[in-house]
């Protein structure tokens with residue numbers, strides 16, 4: 001399952017940090033952040049619950065970049 005989320009981040013470098021943090025979150029198969037469109041695209045593992053996984057993704061992203069936001 002793949003979903004796309006609107007994000008807020010100040011620069012391409014932080015967008016990249018968010019992408020890495022999202023990729024490391026359990027339940028996430030793959031993640032890509034597009035700084036130009038301010039979108040995060042997340043592919044979830046089979047059986048993962050996107051709602052709860054995205055809470056963890058947001059938490060992990062805030063750890064590496066506290067100014068970022070993901071609109072869930």
Ligand SMILES: [Zn+2]
Pocket residue numbers: 010011012013014015
């Ligand atoms: Zn930045």
